[in-house]
Structures are given as C-alpha cells and as structure tokens.
Amino acid sequence: MIILGLTGSIGMGKSTTADMFEAEGVPVHSADASVHRLYAGRAAPLIEAAFPGTVSGGVVDRQALASRVLGDPQALKRLEAVVHPLVHEEEAAFLEAARRSGAPLAVLDIPLLYETGAEMRCDKVAVVSAPAAIQRERVLGRAGMSEEKFAAILGKQVPDAEKRARADFVIDTSQGLDPARRQVGAIIRELTGGRD
Structure with a gap:
C-alpha cells in the first residue's frame, strides 16, 4: 500500500482536496479531525492536567487552550x-485498517507535514497550492481572520514555494x-x- 502525504498552507484548499480523494474511494486520515476527536475524548483529561481550566464538560475549550499556549x-x-x-496512534490504526482492507493507496492529510517531519512516514507527498493572491482572498474571507493572524500562521508554515519544490505532486486549486x-x-x- 502506498502512503500519500497531503499537505498545503492555509487557504490552499487542502480539506476540499482530501474530500476528493475520499470521493474516489481512497481512505483518508485527517490529522485535524483526529485532534478534534481527541479533544473531546482521550486527550481531554491529559490536557486538563497539563493546563488546568482548559476543559469544560469533558471537552477541550479551544479558545481557553489557545490563550495558554x-x-x-x-x-x-x-x-x-x-x-x-x-x-x-490513531494514524497507525487507520493505516493498519487500510492495509487489511486491501487499499492500494491511503492518504494522510497533515497540515504541518514538512514542519513536523511527517513526510518521513509517507511514500509520496502531494502539495495543494494556489497563487498567493487567491490564498490571501480565501483566508481573509474567513470569520475571525485578520491580517495579523494570517501573517502569524504563515510565519509558522514552510513557504508554499518550498513545499512545491519538495513535493512529488502539486495540485493547483486555483482553477476550480x-x-x-x-x-x-x-x-x-x-x-x-490505474487500479482505482
């Protein structure tokens, strides 16, 4: 089974692209979705122990946690x-299930793939990309987003040009x-x- 890492900077269309792989019958594991599940489950008591007052009703309060970290x-x-x-752990269980099901390909949707060295766990990497002007328009159109927040997020991400240069595939989402x-x-x- 081939493991394809899927990544892209904020506003590039990564989640929509992950959905396209899923629609083609490819199993997809989303690191973001995994974190959401964990924040409402196994991770909540551990996070409360590390950051008291950040969990409410057994679920991590993302705003409270963000203000602490x-x-x-x-x-x-x-x-x-x-x-x-x-x-x-969730990713490993997902990959094992995909292997057992006989899937020829599985996708790991990881926002900070290059930033965390996760490409080492993948056979190939696809980067979702669009011109900077389109990215900016998409991101600044989001509720609660500001120029400052956008700049801070970009500052933590490997630049798009570097991601594209390092990728095996680049998916251009600017054309629709x-x-x-x-x-x-x-x-x-x-x-x-061709087996899809």
Whole structure:
C-alpha cells in the first residue's frame, strides 16, 4: 500500500482536496479531525492536567487552550507532547485498517507535514497550492481572520514555494473544483497503476 502525504498552507484548499480523494474511494486520515476527536475524548483529561481550566464538560475549550499556549513556545511543546503521540496512534490504526482492507493507496492529510517531519512516514507527498493572491482572498474571507493572524500562521508554515519544490505532486486549486478533481484522479491512477 502506498502512503500519500497531503499537505498545503492555509487557504490552499487542502480539506476540499482530501474530500476528493475520499470521493474516489481512497481512505483518508485527517490529522485535524483526529485532534478534534481527541479533544473531546482521550486527550481531554491529559490536557486538563497539563493546563488546568482548559476543559469544560469533558471537552477541550479551544479558545481557553489557545490563550495558554499561543506565543509560549514551552507551553506549545508541552501540548504537542500530549497530543502528537495520540494522533500518531490513531494514524497507525487507520493505516493498519487500510492495509487489511486491501487499499492500494491511503492518504494522510497533515497540515504541518514538512514542519513536523511527517513526510518521513509517507511514500509520496502531494502539495495543494494556489497563487498567493487567491490564498490571501480565501483566508481573509474567513470569520475571525485578520491580517495579523494570517501573517502569524504563515510565519509558522514552510513557504508554499518550498513545499512545491519538495513535493512529488502539486495540485493547483486555483482553477476550480473540476480541474483539481482531474489532478487528483491522475495522481490516484499513477500511484495505483490505474487500479482505482
């Protein structure tokens, strides 16, 4: 089974592209969705122990947690030490289930793939990309987003040009959904030898 890492900077269309792989019958594991599940489950008591007052009704209060870790590299490291091993466990279970099902290809949707060295766990990497002007328009159109927040997020991400240079595949999402879908289909065919 081939493991394809899927990544892309904020506003590039990664989640929509992950959905396209799923629509083609490819199993997809979303690191973000995994964190959401863990914040409402196994990770909640561990996070409450590390950051008292950040869990309410058994679910991590993301705003309260963000106010404790943002801008504090040591706190962020402590949080990652709690969450990352749990996400890796879920990812390993997902890959095992995909292998058992006979899937020729599985996708790991990881926002900070290059930033965390996760490409080492993948056979190939696809980067979702669009021109900076389109990215900016998409991101600043989101509720609660500001120029400052956008700049801070970009500052933590490997630049798009570097991601594209390091990737095995680049999916251009600037032309709309159908062209992106065709690119996804071509990648699936190439990686599975046409067995899709």
